[in-house]
Amino acid sequence: MTLDIAFMGTPDFSVPALDALVAAGHRIRRVYTQPPRxxxxxxxxxxxPVHRAAERHRLDVAHPASLKDERELATFRALGLDAAVVVAYGLILPEAYLSVPRHGCLNIHASLLPRWRGAAPIQRAILAGDAETGISIMEMASGLDTGPxxxxEPVPIGPRTTAGDLHDQLSELGARLILEALDGLAWGGLHPVPQSREGITYAHKLEKAEGFVDWSHSARDIDRQLRALTPWPGCFFEYGGERLKLIDARPAEMPVAAGQGEHPAPGTILDADGTVACGNGALRLGRVQRPGRKPVPGDAFLRGMRLQPGDCLR
Known part of the structure; x- marks a missing residue:
């Protein structure tokens, strides 16, 4: 069934859903996105990215700085909507908007609700060591990601999965599921299920400072940190007055010589291959980037910095 829809989204994550709605023949009455930055x-x-995609499809685009103006609400009402689809829009919809479309406002959220409500569900799931995440299509309510x-649909998180990997996978999955959800709602085949009151967690917005690598943490936790913050904001450590980007690394076996006696101090270089002692376990440097230079493998980084086994990066 063809529906009259308002689409509300901003980043790359939102674009596949808009493309899918257009390809399915739904009438996109207006696209709402954040103003140019x-x-x-x-x-x-x-x-x-959504603005550019909307122009590619020759759709009407609006980018209000706020939705609190009564004139914006009047314009929204005049669209004659069957549904609104919201995907990482970036503005909170006032409660008055939620009941305007005939089938309500549907949100594509990148977690299995109620786990990881909020701004950074993909990254927080990896940081927490979750075995899976997924996409939830939710009827929007007045609270933060609280609707039924x-x-x-779940998606496994593998041992080498990065936030960038999940971003792309979940973006495409959300595009598929929103079509199924709209069809089901239009024909009366889907029934909203209230979220559980147990297992609620919040995915707070990422801060650049979270990328700082503290070698006293375990190799497992630093590995999760690196995968969760790739590609943004990225991870870094400091040595010799330089801020060094840690682009790739992974847990490694402790070298035999280093494994004898007491555990080496966190940050200690254990071999010429770039194995570094952590608070628990060790991490092998994959690629490191010095300021103003190209990324290099871990062993090349050690040579360039004239670092030897036994030196410490703290």
Whole structure:
């Protein structure tokens, strides 16, 4: 069934859903997205990925700075909507908007609710060591990601899965599930299920400072940190007055010589291959980048910094 839809989204994650809705023949009455932001070296105003996708599809685009203006609400009401689809829009929808579309407002959320409500569900799931995450299609309510779920599908988190990997996988899954959800709601085949009151967690917004690598943490936790914060904000450590980007690393066996006696101090270089002692276990440096230079393998980084086994990165 073809529906009249408002689409509300901003980043790359949202684009596959918009593309899928257009390909399915739904009438996109208006696309809402965040206003253009300064970006790049010249800090020129750059439209969001959703804005650019909407122009590619020749859709009407609006980018209000706020939805609190009564005129914006009146415009939204005048669209004659069957549904609104919201995917990482970036603005909170006032409660008055939620009941305007005939089938309500549906949100594509990148977790299995009620786990990881909030802004950074993909990264928080990896940081916590979750075995799986997924997509929830939720009817929006006045609280933060509190509405009933109409459809969901789990996705495993592998031992080498990064946030970038999950971002792409969940983005495509969300695009598929939103079509199923809209069809089900239109034909009366889906029934919203209230979220459990147990197992609620919140995925707070990421901060750049969370990328700092503390070698006193376990190799397992640093590995999760690196995978969760790849590609953004990335991980770094400091040595010799430089901030060094840790682009790739993974847990490694403790070298035999280093494994004898007391555990080496966290940050100690254990061999010429770039194995570093952590608070528990060891991590093998994969790629490291010095300021203003290209990323290099861990062993090449050690040579460039004239670091030897026994030196400490703390």
């Amino acid at each position: 300064p970006a790049g070296r010249g800090q020129q105003a750059r439209p969001s 779920v109409v459809l969901e």
